[in-house]
Amino acid sequence: MQLFTVIFLSFVAASVLVRLWLSQRQVNHIRAHYAQVPAAFADKITLEDHHRAADYSCANLRQGRITLAWETLWLLLWTIGGGINLIDQWWSGLEYGVLVTGIAVIFSLLLISSILDLPFSLYHTFVIEERFGFNQTTWKTWLLDLVKLALLVIALGTPLLAVILWLMDQAGANWWLYAWLVWMSFSLIMIWAYPAFIAPLFNKFSPLQDATLRTRIENLLRRCDFQSQGVFVVDGSRRSSHGNAYFTGFGRNKRIVFFDTLLESLSEDEVEAILAHELGHFKRNHIKKSLLLSGVISLAGFALLAWLMSSPWFYSSLGVATPSIHGALLLFMMVMPVFTYFVSPLFSALSRKHEFEADEFAHSNSNYKALISALVSLYRDNASTLTPDPIHSMFYDSHPPATIRIDHLETIAAGGSSG
Numbered sequence: 001m002q003l004f005t006v007i008f009l010s011f012v013a014a015s016v017l018v019r020l021w022l023s024q025r026q027v028n029h030i031r032a033h034y035a036q037v038p039a040a041f042a043d044k045i046t047l048e049d050h051h052r053a054a055d056y057s058c059a060n061l062r063q064g065r066i067t068l069a070w071e072t073l074w075l076l077l078w079t080i081g082g083g084i085n086l087i088d089q090w091w092s093g094l095e096y097g098v099l100v101t102g103i104a105v106i107f108s109l110l111l112i113s114s115i116l117d118l119p120f121s122l123y124h125t126f127v128i129e130e131r132f133g134f135n136q137t138t139w140k141t142w143l144l145d146l147v148k149l150a151l152l153v154i155a156l157g158t159p160l161l162a163v164i165l166w167l168m169d170q171a172g173a174n175w176w177l178y179a180w181l182v183w184m185s186f187s188l189i190m191i192w193a194y195p196a197f198i199a200p201l202f203n204k205f206s207p208l209q210d211a212t213l214r215t216r217i218e219n220l221l222r223r224c225d226f227q228s229q230g231v232f233v234v235d236g237s238r239r240s241s242h243g244n245a246y247f248t249g250f251g252r253n254k255r256i257v258f259f260d261t262l263l264e265s266l267s268e269d270e271v272e273a274i275l276a277h278e279l280g281h282f283k284r285n286h287i288k289k290s291l292l293l294s295g296v297i298s299l300a301g302f303a304l305l306a307w308l309m310s311s312p313w314f315y316s317s318l319g320v321a322t323p324s325i326h327g328a329l330l331l332f333m334m335v336m337p338v339f340t341y342f343v344s345p346l347f348s349a350l351s352r353k354h355e356f357e358a359d360e361f362a363h364s365n366s367n368y369k370a371l372i373s374a375l376v377s378l379y380r381d382n383a384s385t386l387t388p389d390p391i392h393s394m395f396y397d398s399h400p401p402a403t404i405r406i407d408h409l410e411t412i413a414a415g416g417s418s419g
């Protein structure tokens with residue numbers, strides 16, 4: 001067995017073990033706190049809601065473990081099992097040239113993988129979400145979404161892939177620098193185009209109607225000196241009763257989007273506080289920082305890919321007999337997540353730091369008590385657990401656990417440290 005095969009298999013084994021260990025810790029922690037609502041929430045969350053959140057979390061964790069086993073099996077079959085090699089040999093035999101062969105191999109694999117993942121997505125939507133009363137999707141909407149997504153991936157992915165493969169093949173030793181520029185431009189265009197052109201393919205966005213709420217929101221936006229296309233309401237309730245609010249686009253194309261489900265369950269004070277939190281992300285430059293970080297990481301990624309592409313061991317140790325540009329790209333995309341999994345806690349920590357900063361901004365610019373009650377409603381309505389395992393949370397959570405987040409808000413309100 002080659003050295004890199006051993007390294008790859010060791011990382012696969014280690015990441016599977018860590019994932020299962022974290023999942024089991026989370027289940028144990030939730031079960032251990034099943035009997036009682038945490039003291040801080042005793043008067044806000046009923047025991048029934050608490051149990052529902054625990055059961056929902058455990059159902060998702062269980063599906064997560066089954067999905068992990070399935071995905072790991074396929075990762076091994078595609079690579080050292082010779083799956084990529086088989087598809088590659090078949091398309092290469094047809095002699096369509098570098099670009100067409102590359103695009104055909106990558107899309108074939110994408111298609112098969114998507115079909116293999118479908119049962120899990122179906123089970124999640126129509127069994128788990130259904131059982132806990134979240135699912136609002138009909139079969140028709142679900143199928144239509146799938147078709148639209150597939151067409152979108154083909155329409156946007158084909159030209160992008162063609163340009164990148166062409167640069168890998170033709171642009172010489174510095175191809176990775178040009179490919180990175182193409183990738184970054186593509187990402188920026190997507191962020192700009194998403195709210196105006198892509199999201200409306202799936203949902204209906206309408207300007208916020210409620211006049212008093214709109215006036216309050218416009219005042220807040222003016223107070224925070226925020227230029228945008230305004231506040232929109234999205235018909236999220238067509239698919240799910242999970243609620244959310246987010247901020248999208250950049251430049252003048254910025255929008256604030258509220259799920260209709262969220263507006264139904266929150267008071268005006270709460271909506272304003274949530275909006276202030278979202279504005280905090282913008283005002284503290286979180287969007288720019290994340291973009292810069294992903295730019296640096298993708299540059300390193302392309303440089304690494306350039307080196308791996310010219311290393312024969314990279315192909316042979318992962319089950320691919322003939323080196324090719326599309327083979328390198330495909331293996332890179334499949335194998336990298338096994339290694340990057342171990343640095344993912346750093347990104348979760350950064351995200352949680354940003355959440356604290358956005359909460360601090362919301363505290364200075366709106367009513368923090370309304371933010372706390374909005375958060376409690378969100379936790380309750382989304383059946384998020386209030387008692388996560390600390391290590392599981394440290395690894396995965398993009399948002400701080402409820403108790404810590406609310407404590408933080410109370411501490412800054414009391415004039416304590418704002419760290």
Ligand SMILES: [Zn+2]
Nearest residue numbers: 277281355358
């Ligand atoms: Zn946030």
